[in-house]
Amino acid sequence: MTIQTPLPALAQERRVVTSIPGPKSQELLARRAAATSAGLGLTFPVVIERTQGAILQDVDGNSLIDFGSGIGVTNVGNSNDRVVQAVIDQAQMITHTCFTVAPYRGYIEVCEELNKLTPGTHAKKSLLVNSGAEAVENAVKIARYFTKRPAVVVFEHAYHGRTNLTMSLTAKNMPYKDGFGPFAGEVFRMPMPYPYRAISNPATLAQDSLEEITHRIEKEIGTHNVAAILIEPIQGEGGFIVPPKGFLPGLSEFATKHGIVFIADEVQSGFCRTGDWFAVNDENVIPDMVVTAKGIAGGLPLAGVTGRADIMDAVHISGLGGTYGGNPVACAAALAAIGFMKEEKLVDRAKHIGQILGDSLRALQAKYPVIGEVRGRGAMLAIELVKAGTKEPNTQAMQDVVKYCQSKGVLILTAGTYVNVIRFLPPLVMTDELLKDAIGVLEEAFASLK
Ligand code: PLZ
Numbered sequence: 001m002t003i004q005t006p007l008p009a010l011a012q013e014r015r016v017v018t019s020i021p022g023p024k025s026q027e028l029l030a031r032r033a034a035a036t037s038a039g040l041g042l043t044f045p046v047v048i049e050r051t052q053g054a055i056l057q058d059v060d061g062n063s064l065i066d067f068g069s070g071i072g073v074t075n076v077g078n079s080n081d082r083v084v085q086a087v088i089d090q091a092q093m094i095t096h097t098c099f100t101v102a103p104y105r106g107y108i109e110v111c112e113e114l115n116k117l118t119p120g121t122h123a124k125k126s127l128l129v130n131s132g133a134e135a136v137e138n139a140v141k142i143a144r145y146f147t148k149r150p151a152v153v154v155f156e157h158a159y160h161g162r163t164n165l166t167m168s169l170t171a172k173n174m175p176y177k178d179g180f181g182p183f184a185g186e187v188f189r190m191p192m193p194y195p196y197r198a199i200s201n202p203a204t205l206a207q208d209s210l211e212e213i214t215h216r217i218e219k220e221i222g223t224h225n226v227a228a229i230l231i232e233p234i235q236g237e238g239g240f241i242v243p244p245k246g247f248l249p250g251l252s253e254f255a256t257k258h259g260i261v262f263i264a265d266e267v268q269s270g271f272c273r274t275g276d277w278f279a280v281n282d283e284n285v286i287p288d289m290v291v292t293a294k295g296i297a298g299g300l301p302l303a304g305v306t307g308r309a310d311i312m313d314a315v316h317i318s319g320l321g322g323t324y325g326g327n328p329v330a331c332a333a334a335l336a337a338i339g340f341m342k343e344e345k346l347v348d349r350a351k352h353i354g355q356i357l358g359d360s361l362r363a364l365q366a367k368y369p370v371i372g373e374v375r376g377r378g379a380m381l382a383i384e385l386v387k388a389g390t391k392e393p394n395t396q397a398m399q400d401v402v403k404y405c406q407s408k409g410v411l412i413l414t415a416g417t418y419v420n421v422i423r424f425l426p427p428l429v430m431t432d433e434l435l436k437d438a439i440g441v442l443e444e445a446f447a448s449l450k
Contacts, residue, residue, distance in 0.1 A: 006081075010052035012434055014441075015063040016409040021045045022060025041175070043068075043402075044411050051078035054430035056411065065438045067405075068413040069425045072236070072268045072380075075295040075337075075346060077429035082336040083298035090332030097328070099128070100321045106331030110296075113338050114306040117277050120286035125312035127305045128326030132267035132293035133161025135303035136230070138320065139289050140165065142305065143228035143261035146314040150185075151221050153213075153229045153260075155192040157238030157417050160230065160265055169230060171238065172417055188221050192235070193243050196373045196384060197391065206246035214254050223258040228289075233279035236268030239416030240382035240423050242375055248285045255288070261311060263289040267303070268380075271295030271337075272346035272428055275354055275378030282377065298337035302330040346428040350378035353426055353435060357381055360439045368446045370397050382415065382423040393418035397449055404445035410438050 021029060028047040046058040054077065056064045069075060076083060090106065099107045111126035118124065127142075129135050140152055152169065154160070160169040162176060168183035170176050177183070193209040200208050217223055233248055235241040255262035264287040269279035273295060276282055280290075288311060293303035305312075340346070358374065361383055365371040372386035385394040385401075398420050405412050415421045426435065 007050075010050060010055050010057060011063065012053050012055055012431055013063060014055075014065050014409045014434070014437055015061075017062055018060040020058075020062065020407055020409070021047075022058065022062060024059040028059060043413065044406055053077045053079075054427045054434055062409055064409045064411055065434055065441075066411055066430075067424050067426050067438055068411050069295075069427050070299065071294065071413065072273060072425045073294045074299050075271050075273060075428045076298045076340045076344075077427045078299065080298050080337065080340060080429075082340050083300070083333045086332040086336035087300065087329055090329045094328045096324070098323055099326050100318070104328050104331075106328050106335060107326040110302075110304070110326065110331045110334045110338075111306075113335070114290075114292065114304050117338070118287075118290045118292075118306045119278060119280055119284070122286075123309035124306055125309045126307075127312065127320055128331070129303045129305070129322055130301050130324050130327075131161070132265075132291070132303050133163045133166040134322070134325075135267070135291045135293055135305050136160045136166050136169065136265060137163060139263050139291050139305045139307070140169075140228060140230065142307065142311060142315055142320070143263065143289065145319070146311045147227040147259065147261060149225050149227040151188055151226045152186060153188050153190055153217060153221070153226055155190055155231055155235075157192050157194065157235050157241055158189075158230075158232060158265075159235070159237035160232075188217075190216060192238075192241065193247055194241050195244055196375070202244070206244040206250065209244075209247060210250040210254070213251070217254075223260065226258065226260045228261040228263050229255050230263045230265060232265045232267075232269065233282075233285070234269045234274060234377060234380060236423075237415050239384065239418075239421040240376045240380060242377065245283065248280065249283050252285050252287065261288045261307075263287060263291060265291045267291060267293040272341050272350050273378060273380045273425070274376075275347060275351040277347065279377070279380075296337065297330050297334040298340070300327075300330040300333035302326065302334050341428075344429070349428045350380075353379040353428065353430060354381060356432065356435055357424060357426070357439065360442075364443060364446055368449070370394055370446070370449065376423075379424070379426055379428055382421050384416065385420045385422065393420035395419045398422055400449055401442070401445040404448055405441055408441045408444070410441045412442075 115124040160166040289307035361374040369388040
């Protein structure tokens with residue numbers, strides 16, 4: 001059997017040819033409702049047939065602009081040519097052996113890349129697994145083993161996954177935790193400095209937060225009981241909350257002083273998204289461990305834990321593993337995606353996209369007081385919607401904007417503890433024309449708000 005010839009390119013333009021959802025999507029959505037668990041959410045009620053670059057094409061032939069990258073995954077573009085070719089080539093060679101049974105080259109090479117790309121020049125080692133949640137779980141497992149301590153410190157508004165431990169590490173009850181307990185023990189939640197909603201003086205917010213957190217860790221847990229401090233350097237699902245400058249370096253310094261493993265969850269913020277390889281690069285923070293997933297493999301399921309070699313090597317042989325972790329096809333996709341990010345300088349593309357989008361969002365904010373704040377970094381930007389003249393969350397406006405954009409063929413994602421944030425995670429290969437077209441739709445959406 002030979003591999004099929006490539007499909008013709010999908011034009012990088014928005015084209016809405018039916019009502020949304022169109023008739024074919026409606027039919028499949030009815031089958032979805034009948035066949036799939038009602039517990040699964042649905043952001044955009046269409047069914048996708050094909051993707052390329054920054055376009056998602058649905059089964060009715062509508063070309064939709066992708067402002068979500070599958071929640072920050074397809075940073076190199078949907079169905080990136082290099083990723084697709086690597087997947088085909090690798091699948092012909094090896095589909096699966098299980099790395100801990102009989103190893104293969106791709107796993108080793110992805111770990112070598114992660115060890116080089118993550119911050120710091122110290123000796124590092126990595127472990128590959130299947131999902132962000134699994135990577136976070138493993139990071140905590142390893143930190144506990146290494147320190148021989150039980151407690152894990154996490155933050156308000158945090159999201160770390162949906163497994164039992166990562167649900168416990170996640171802050172928000174609905175929809176992530178409600179009814180799914182009992183939760184894991186030894187998880188301690190600290191306040192997160194949220195500049196837009198902070199009551200204290202913005203100039204001293206970082207210092208004030210650090211003082212409160214370190215005091216509470218010392219008094220309520222005892223530093224000698226803390227295995228890890230786990231934090232998203234820019235919070236994702238929580239609403240793209242960017243901590244004030246100085247906070248992350250201060251926290252990391254405190255961790256180091258007390259032998260606590262400082263873990264950065266870069267699952268959503270990693271791989272060029274923020275205009276750096278990782279969000280912690282911005283303030284030169286060097287975590288003891290970095291958790292990666294999403295953007296790492298251009299759309300294939302893969303995640304990593306990278307950390308100080310002494311920490312990663314502490315665990316006994318066969319203490320870590322999993323059947324599929326670091327699957328060869330996913331590793332080939334990751335190597336192709338990472339190569340593409342380097343060669344196409346996606347770090348710079350993220351900054352460029354962030355400049356255009358950020359300027360447009362700030363102009364919108366000046367015009368529409370419903371936009372309380374524009375925040376984020378690089379191509380990880382968000383707007384928080386409020387009732388005009390207050391900071392009261394405005395979920396209705398968020399829903400109206402999302403709906404308007406969908407009807408015009410633009411996919412946008414929401415977020416936020418208060419369900420009032422619109423976040424933008426465009427593929428980093430989005431053309432300027434397409435970006436401006438999507439921004440135009442967003443402007444219309446705000447103009448249409450009552
Ligand atoms: N850490 C920072 O953003 C996943 C969740 C989507 P998995 N975020 C998207 C949903 O509704 O389930 C995420 C994250 C951060 C960990 C995770 C978990 O990654 O690959 O979804 O397990």
